[in-house]
Amino acid sequence: MNVRSKMRGLLALGAAAAVVLPFAACGSSSANTTTISFYSYFAKNQIGTVVDDFEKANPDIKLDVSYGQNPSQYVQTLQTRLAGGKPPTVFNLTMDNRTDVMNSGAAMDLKNESFTKGIDPANFQLFQQDGKTYGMPVTAWFSGMFYNKKILAAAGYKTLPASWDEFIAMSKKIDASGKTAYLEDFNSQPSPSLAGLLGSSYGKKNDTNPDNDIWTGKATFSENWKEAVNEWDQGIKEGAIPQKSIGVSGDQIKNEFVSGNLAVYRSGPWDISDLAQSGIDYGVAPMPAVKGAKPWITGGPDQGFAIAAKASAKEQAAGKKFLTFLNSKQGLKDFTSAAGTVSLSSKYSSTPAKEIASLVNDYLKKNHAYWINWGKSPTAMSTTMIAEQQQLVQGKITTSQFLKALDDKWKTL
Amino acid sequence: MNRSQRFLLGKAARTVIVLALALLCALPLWYVLINSFKSSIDMITNPMGLPKHWVFSNFGDAFSDGTMLRSFANTIILTVAGVFLQVLIGSMAAFGIVYKRSTFTKIVGGVLMVAFSIPLQATLLPQFKMAAAVGLVNSLLGLVVLYTGSSVFCYFLIVGYMSSLPSELFEAAKIDGAGAGRIYVRIVLPLIKPILTTVVVFQTMSTWNDFLLPSVFLSSTDKQTVVLQVYNAVQKFSTNWPLFMTITVITLIPVFIFFFFCQKWIVSGLVAGSVKG
Amino acid sequence: MKAQLMPHRHHTRAANLPDNLSALWFLLPIIIVFGVLTLIPLIQTFFYSLTDYDGYSPNLNFIGLQNYVTIFQDPSLLQALGFTLLYAVSTTLIITMLAIPLAITLNSAMWGRGFARSLFFFLGVPSQAIIGLVWKFIFSPLDTGVLNKFLAGIGLPSVQWLAQDNTAKMCVIIVAVWMQVGWHATLYLAYLQIIPADLYEQSMVDGANGMERFMHITLPQLVPGIAVSMFLLMTGGLKIYDLPYTLTSGGPGTSTNTITQAIILRGIAQSKYGLGSALATLFTIACILVIVLQMKATNSLEKRFA
Numbered sequence: 001m002n003v004r005s006k007m008r009g010l011l012a013l014g015a016a017a018a019v020v021l022p023f024a025a026c027g028s029s030s031a032n033t034t035t036i037s038f039y040s041y042f043a044k045n046q047i048g049t050v051v052d053d054f055e056k057a058n059p060d061i062k063l064d065v066s067y068g069q070n071p072s073q074y075v076q077t078l079q080t081r082l083a084g085g086k087p088p089t090v091f092n093l094t095m096d097n098r099t100d101v102m103n104s105g106a107a108m109d110l111k112n113e114s115f116t117k118g119i120d121p122a123n124f125q126l127f128q129q130d131g132k133t134y135g136m137p138v139t140a141w142f143s144g145m146f147y148n149k150k151i152l153a154a155a156g157y158k159t160l161p162a163s164w165d166e167f168i169a170m171s172k173k174i175d176a177s178g179k180t181a182y183l184e185d186f187n188s189q190p191s192p193s194l195a196g197l198l199g200s201s202y203g204k205k206n207d208t209n210p211d212n213d214i215w216t217g218k219a220t221f222s223e224n225w226k227e228a229v230n231e232w233d234q235g236i237k238e239g240a241i242p243q244k245s246i247g248v249s250g251d252q253i254k255n256e257f258v259s260g261n262l263a264v265y266r267s268g269p270w271d272i273s274d275l276a277q278s279g280i281d282y283g284v285a286p287m288p289a290v291k292g293a294k295p296w297i298t299g300g301p302d303q304g305f306a307i308a309a310k311a312s313a314k315e316q317a318a319g320k321k322f323l324t325f326l327n328s329k330q331g332l333k334d335f336t337s338a339a340g341t342v343s344l345s346s347k348y349s350s351t352p353a354k355e356i357a358s359l360v361n362d363y364l365k366k367n368h369a370y371w372i373n374w375g376k377s378p379t380a381m382s383t384t385m386i387a388e389q390q391q392l393v394q395g396k397i398t399t400s401q402f403l404k405a406l407d408d409k410w411k412t413l
Numbered sequence: 414m415n416r417s418q419r420f421l422l423g424k425a426a427r428t429v430i431v432l433a434l435a436l437l438c439a440l441p442l443w444y445v446l447i448n449s450f451k452s453s454i455d456m457i458t459n460p461m462g463l464p465k466h467w468v469f470s471n472f473g474d475a476f477s478d479g480t481m482l483r484s485f486a487n488t489i490i491l492t493v494a495g496v497f498l499q500v501l502i503g504s505m506a507a508f509g510i511v512y513k514r515s516t517f518t519k520i521v522g523g524v525l526m527v528a529f530s531i532p533l534q535a536t537l538l539p540q541f542k543m544a545a546a547v548g549l550v551n552s553l554l555g556l557v558v559l560y561t562g563s564s565v566f567c568y569f570l571i572v573g574y575m576s577s578l579p580s581e582l583f584e585a586a587k588i589d590g591a592g593a594g595r596i597y598v599r600i601v602l603p604l605i606k607p608i609l610t611t612v613v614v615f616q617t618m619s620t621w622n623d624f625l626l627p628s629v630f631l632s633s634t635d636k637q638t639v640v641l642q643v644y645n646a647v648q649k650f651s652t653n654w655p656l657f658m659t660i661t662v663i664t665l666i667p668v669f670i671f672f673f674f675c676q677k678w679i680v681s682g683l684v685a686g687s688v689k690g
Numbered sequence: 691m692k693a694q695l696m697p698h699r700h701h702t703r704a705a706n707l708p709d710n711l712s713a714l715w716f717l718l719p720i721i722i723v724f725g726v727l728t729l730i731p732l733i734q735t736f737f738y739s740l741t742d743y744d745g746y747s748p749n750l751n752f753i754g755l756q757n758y759v760t761i762f763q764d765p766s767l768l769q770a771l772g773f774t775l776l777y778a779v780s781t782t783l784i785i786t787m788l789a790i791p792l793a794i795t796l797n798s799a800m801w802g803r804g805f806a807r808s809l810f811f812f813l814g815v816p817s818q819a820i821i822g823l824v825w826k827f828i829f830s831p832l833d834t835g836v837l838n839k840f841l842a843g844i845g846l847p848s849v850q851w852l853a854q855d856n857t858a859k860m861c862v863i864i865v866a867v868w869m870q871v872g873w874h875a876t877l878y879l880a881y882l883q884i885i886p887a888d889l890y891e892q893s894m895v896d897g898a899n900g901m902e903r904f905m906h907i908t909l910p911q912l913v914p915g916i917a918v919s920m921f922l923l924m925t926g927g928l929k930i931y932d933l934p935y936t937l938t939s940g941g942p943g944t945s946t947n948t949i950t951q952a953i954i955l956r957g958i959a960q961s962k963y964g965l966g967s968a969l970a971t972l973f974t975i976a977c978i979l980v981i982v983l984q985m986k987a988t989n990s991l992e993k994r995f996a
Contacts, residue, residue, distance in 0.1 A: 037632050044645045045653070048478075064633045069624075069644040076954070077629050083745050083963075084541040086550050088632060100961045104746030180832070187939050244831035246942045247852025251652070251823065252830055255457045261834060277454045383940075383955060391943040394854075420799070428800040435809040438868060441824040442809070445816055460827065502719040509716030513709040521717055526921075526985070528728045530977035532929045532950050535970030538745065538963070539731035562727040564720055570877070573918035577884050593712035607880035615873065618815055643817060654823070661816055668815065673808045679880050 034318045035062040036311070039081070041074050041092035041303045043067055046339040053334055054325045061318045063090075071096055072379065082106045087308040089315045090322055093127055093135035094303045096378045102127070107134040107306035108316065115324040118345040126373055127304040135304025138326050139341035142299030142369055143192065143268035144359045145288070149281045151179050151263040160264065160285035162295050164197060164231050167288040171240035174263045182240055182264045185250040186393075190372050190385050192266040192298050193241065196287020197228035199296030199370025203289075208367075214410070215375025221406040226399075231290050233392060233399045246390050257282075266298070269340030272353050284356050286363055297359050299369035302341060377413040384409045449659035456655055471659035480634060481642060481663075488621060488638045491553055495560035496616045500609065503567025508597045511575045512583065522572070528565050533625065541629060551632050559626055563619075567612050574608035575601065610678040614671070621668050639664045732974070738967035745963035757968035767969075770947040773859065777934075777948065778927025778980075781866045782920055788871050789919065793878035794908065807879070810872030821869065822936030826852065829861045829937075852938055855945040862934050862946055869933070870926075874919050881915030882908075917988040924984055928977050949973055 040047055044067050051063050066088075068074030075097045081087055082104065093101055101107055109132040110116055116124070116136050127135030147160045155173040171181035184192050202210040202224075213219035235241045254271060256262035258278045266287075275282060286295035305326060307319040325331045332348035335341070342360055343350040352360040363369055374381040388405045391397045397405075440461075448456045449471055451464040459465065475481060506525070510518045540559065541550065549555025578601070586596045602609070627638045643660045739757055743750040761767060796807050814821070828836040829851040838848035852858050889907050898906065931950040934940060940947040953973065957966020 039632060064635075066628075066632045066634065066637070066641070067645050069628065073628065079745050080538055080541050080629050081632070083538055084545040084550065086541075086545050086632075100744070100746050104744070106746065183832075187941055244850050244853050246850075247826070247829070247831055247858065247938060249823075249826050251654070252826065252832070256832065256834065258454065258457050259834070274453055274457075277452070278457075377961065380955065386939070387941065387944045390941050394942055396943070424799050424801070427795060427798060428802060431795055431800060431806050432802055435806045438813055438872075439809045441821065441828075442812065442816070444824050445820055502723060505716045506720035509713040512716065513713040515710055515713070517710070518713055518717070521721065525720065525724065526981060527974075527978050528724050529921075530925045530928065530981055531728060531732060531974050532931070532953070532970065534931070534950060534954055534957075535735055535967070535974065536728065536731035539734035540727065542734075543726075543730070559727065561723050564723055565728075568720055569921070570918060573914050574880065574884070577881070577914045593709070593716070597716070607883045611876055611880045614811075614876075622815065622817065624817065640817065644819070658820070661820055665812075665815060669808065669812060672811060673804060676804055676807050676811070676876075679876065679883075 033060050033062055034314055035064055036089035036315050036318045036322070037064045037066075038090040038322070039074075039078060039088035039092070040065055040067050041071075041094050042339065047335060049334040049338055050326065050331050053330055054322055057325065057330070058318075058321055061321060063322065075379065085310070087310055089308050089311045089319045091306055091308065092303040093306050095126075095373055096382075098127060098135065098304070099129075099374075099376050099378065101306070102129045102134045106309055108309040108311075109133060110136055110307070110323075113320065113323075115320060115327050118327060118347045120344065122367075123301045123344050124304075126301060127306075135306045136323055136327065137301040137304045138332060138344055139302045139336055139339065140299060140344050140364060140369075141268065141302050141341050142297055142356075142359055142364045143266055144297045144356070144363075145196075145264055145285045146257065146267045146271070146275070146282050147264045147285065148257065148260065148262070149283055151177075151260075152283075155263075159283060160288070162286070162289060164193075164235060164288040164290060168235050168238045168240045171235075172238065175239060180242070180256065180262045183242070183245050183248060183253045183256060183262055184266050185248065185253060186245065186386060186389050187247060187249065188386070190382060191232070191241075191389055193235070193287060194228060194232045194389070195298045195371055196296060197232055197290050198225060198372070199287065199298065199368070200289030200293040201225075201228040202370065203296055203368060204293035210370055211372065211375070220403075221410070222400070222403040225403060225406075227290055229399045229403060233402075236393050236395075241393055243393055243395075246393060268299075269353060269356055272340070272355055282355075284359060286359065286368075294368070296368045296370050297363040298371055299359075299364055300371045300373065301344060380413055381406075381409060445658045445661055448655055449662045451655050453653065453655055468655070471656050472663070474656055475642075475660050475663055480637060481639075483635055484637045484639045484642050487553060487636055488640075491556055491560070491627075491638065492617055492620045494557045495563075495620045496613060498557065498561045499564040499567045499616055499620075500613055502561060502564035503569075503612070504571050504602070504605070504609065505597070506564070506568040507572035507575050508593075508601055510572055511578075512593055512596070525565055525568060529569060537625075537629065544630065550630055551636060553631075553636060556626060556630055559630065560620055563616060567616060570612050570615075571605060571608055574605055578604055607679050610675050614675050614679075617671060618668050621664075735967045736971050738964050739971045740968075741964045743963045743967075744961040745957065745966075746961060750964070753964070757962075757965045758972070760965060761969055761972065766944055766947070767949075767952055769944050770949050770952045773934075773946055774928060774930065774949045776859065777863060777866070777930055778924055780863050781870070781927050782923040784863070784867050785871050785874055785923055786916065786920055788867065789874035790878055790909075790912065790916075792871065792875040793882060794904070796875060797879055797882050807876065811876050813872050814869030818932045818936045821865065821933075825861070825865050825937060853942060855942055858938050858942055858946055862937055865937060866927075866930070866933055870923070874923070877919055878912065878915055881912055885911040913988075913992050917992065920988070921981070921984065924980065925977065928973075928980065 038051070051065055055061065055063060068077065071094060074092075074094060078091055078097065082101070087106060093107065111133040116133070119136065119138065123137055124133050127133060127137065145160050151174060152158070152160070152170070155170060155177060157170055161167050161170055174181035182193075199210070211224070214221060214224055232241070253262065253265050254267070254274070257265050258274070258280060260280065286297045289295040305323055307316055307323065311319065326335065327345050327347060329348045332343045332345055332350065336343050336348070336350040341350075342352060342364060372382070385406060388397065388402050392399065392402050444461060447463065448460070450467050450469065451459075452466070452468050455465050455468075510522050544550050544555050544559070549558060582600060583596060586600055591599070622640055624640050624644065627641055631637060631641070639660075643657065643664055740752055740754060741750040742753050792810065796803065796810070800806070830836070830838065831850040831853040832838065833842065833848050835848075835851070837851065841848055849857060851861055885908065889911070890903065893903050893907060929950055930948050931954070934946045934948055935951060938946045940951060949969070953966050953969045956969060957963050
């Protein structure tokens with residue numbers, strides 16, 4: 001081929017720097033070890049121990065791991081590798097790429113694999129299509145409202161109010177005292193407080209499969225999200241969601257909380273050790289709810305693990321061993337304790353830190369946890385949602401324009 | 414006030430103003446450096462000041478898993494080989510254009526300018542497919558080949574500079590019977606040392622710091638570059654920023670030293686000065 | 691006359707062929723690199739732009755110019771185009787106006803010159819993640835943000851820097867200038883070295899002051915350097931992706947979205963690789979137009995000074 005011969009020419013040039021060659025050539029494994037590649041969505045300090053312990057338990061398998069930097073970079077790199085015909089043996093189905101990867105047939109069907117046992121079938125829902133299962137989640141994430149007890153007490157509150165209306169009233173009191181009541185990061189994700197309102201709104205209707213009607217086309221955002229979005233907009237108008245939240249990162253919000261300037265923020269297990277070090281006296285509560293509803297938390301199953309359909313039988317066998325290890329007592333213990341997540345499997349019951357145990361026991365385990373898991377084109381939808389949210393907070397659009405924008409985008413995808 | 418006093422005064426005033434401005438602009442660099450010696454909570458409550466307690470464990474942590482040295486070796490190989498080829502190909506092309514202007518060189522020059530404006534993201538997937546077809550994915554050699562793509566950048570910087578050289582130089586050398594190769598090596602390369610150094614420094618920095626290509630093309634742990642190591646410290650919800658800063662500092666110190674010593678060469682034209690005539 | 695010219699022409703013709711051949715040899719490596727790493731991928735990108743390729747599955751169908759039609763019907767792309775142009779033009783102008791005086795200063799006698807040069811050059815070197823982190827902290831709309839604290843210190847009200855469309859655009863441009871000005875000053879520093887010293891000596895004799903020397907010697911002599919630097923800034927500006935993304939993620943709303951972000955968002959995030967490719971093709975054509983215009987402008991500038 002023409003391309004090939006030209007590449008060869010370049011190769012010859014490149015060989016001038018002959019130092020490279022020995023490095024390029026090495027990496028071949030000895031006869032009885034299988035090396036498989038794993039492209040991880042999870043960071044090294046979350047899943048690194050799992051990898052190490054897996055290799056200890058399976059000396060004949062070596063995992064060649066690389067880590068994604070952020071959700072969108074992960075999706076982009078994985079897509080390039082899949083489309084280029086060099087898929088990693090094991091990879092993650094994320095909330096942003098699961099539908100596309102499932103459609104493409106890049107992941108193998110895990111439906112009848114014994115290693116998925118112990119995980120409640122409901123958790124596989126996000127990774128299933130046409131009767132096939134393409135990914136296995138082993139953990140769940142969750143988050144709630146963290147509040148500074150001192151600031152709340154000064155405003156006359158012992159705990160965080162359970163309803164959004166009361167939350168707005170409380171925000172006004174706190175803001176008047178010179179502190180900031182609430183900040184959230186809706187610059188890189190859908191608004192957590194809005195997600196909390198949506199969850200409670202679905203809970204009020206006893207909808208066990210939130211948003212599914214929108215994904216299947218039976219309902220629209222304008223219908224199903226109206227109540228929550230209107231209440232959220234009330235919060236904007238009354239100052240509970242300040243405009244200065246735009247352009248503020250999650251790290252900055254945490255800084256404000258730790259320095260005692262901020263009364264409430266959305267967080268999860270990942271901040272507990274820093275908060276303990278800072279000596280801030282804080283409490284944890286679920287997300288404030290819409291009128292007449294019980295509060296929910298934000299959370300859901302984590303990214304799933306998938307095996308490449310194109311991998312060789314030997315590699316797939318090794319990949320299955322890794323997934324088996326992930327859904328084992330040791331694997332789950334390593335993973336949940338490093339990542340601060342909750343085991344979804346009956347093979348290991350993780351004990352959440354006592355500060356946040358109530359979120360797990362009273363909400364997550366009762367399925368009172370919600371997050372927007374777009375039914376298709378997740379990145380496009382969340383990008384649209386983020387942009388529209390910011391315009392709503394800036395007062396440039398109305399709630400019905402916001403909902404219509406989501407409906408319109410959904411139709412084009 | 415006599416002339417030398419005025420000179421000294423000017424020098425002193427310039428020193429004060431420029432250094433003050435440089436330090437002000439460099440505050441973000443200070444932020445990176447100083448926070449690598451802090452704990453995360455110290456960094457939050459006291460972002461710009463000196464650490465309350467100096468923490469050195471971040472540096473130990475950065476090297477703890479033993480892959481850091483390997484990553485350094487990989488990055489050095491990539492950078493040295495990549496930059497050498499880029500500058501070689503780029504300067505050769507610039508010389509080719511300047512040496513003998515014709516319709517052909519005009520066309521090549523124009524096409525190369527266009528090449529310059531294409532965003533890498535637009536050609537990434539086809540490049541990956543090609544590299545995969547010839548087995549150059551997940552190999553340092555493959556990445557070096559891809560880095561030669563930046564020779565267009567080098568070409569562009571060098572050709573502008575070369576055109577400013579007086580053309581009589583070539584003519585004189587040709588009359589003396591020197592061939593093109595000889596003129597390139599003996600006359601042109603020494604004369605363009607300032608721009609060559611600038612290009613080498615800049616390409617070293619950007620190759621050393623490149624994230625996009627290694628993250629897409631290198632999937633093995635033992636082929637990681639130092640920048641990939643930096644990003645391993647990033648987490649979705651809470652990044653260990655002090656560790657991130659530390660790895661950044663470790664990553665950048667070699668390039669900083671490299672630049673510090675190279676910048677003398679950028680002004681070496683003053684000394685070489687054969688253009689002054 | 692004629693007789694005198696003839697041998698000369700003969701001579702040139704004879705010399706032309708080997709010279710052209712040498713030029714070709716020197717150009718060959720870059721032609722190969724360009725062909726393999728740019729031209730062939732670009733042709734493939736154009737091919738994809740005529741299909742409904744999603745970037746994942748191997749199946750694709752020809753859909754003609756449908757992708758191009760879709761692009762011209764998308765209002766959010768116009769917004770992205772607008773900001774990209776604003777960004778490219780303003781950073782090009784501001785950086786050029788700051789980098790030249792900086793280079794001249796860094797070229798004059800002073801103590802700690804190497805250190806100052808290194809610092810300025812190094813401003814843009816740390817990774818985007820860190821630059822984003824630090825500058826978000828500086829431009830924070832909160833009262834605890836560095837700049838707002840400073841404003842409060844001199845008795846001014848705080849500004850919602852990244853939370854408003856116009857100030858957010860300005861912040862992105864300021865950070866871009868900060869990142870690149872040192873490197874372009876370094877480039878000018880190299881160009882300052884080929885200004886023949888006797889030009890200055892002559893002007894000293896003529897009694898020209900500093901400003902006159904700058905206007906009549908330095909600036910005209912720097913024109914080739916200015917052309918190179920502005921070309922780099924312009925192409926870099928049109929291709930900008932990382933910086934607005936780390937600083938504002940395109941917000942507030944879509945006010946700091948850029949064309950490259952749109953290409954990636956459509957091509958990869960929406961799994962419409964064909965559409966993304968069409969956007970990339972159009973973008974390349976647009977860049978060529980802008981660059982040709984810029985070349986024309988600098989050429990006439992060079993002629994005027996030459």
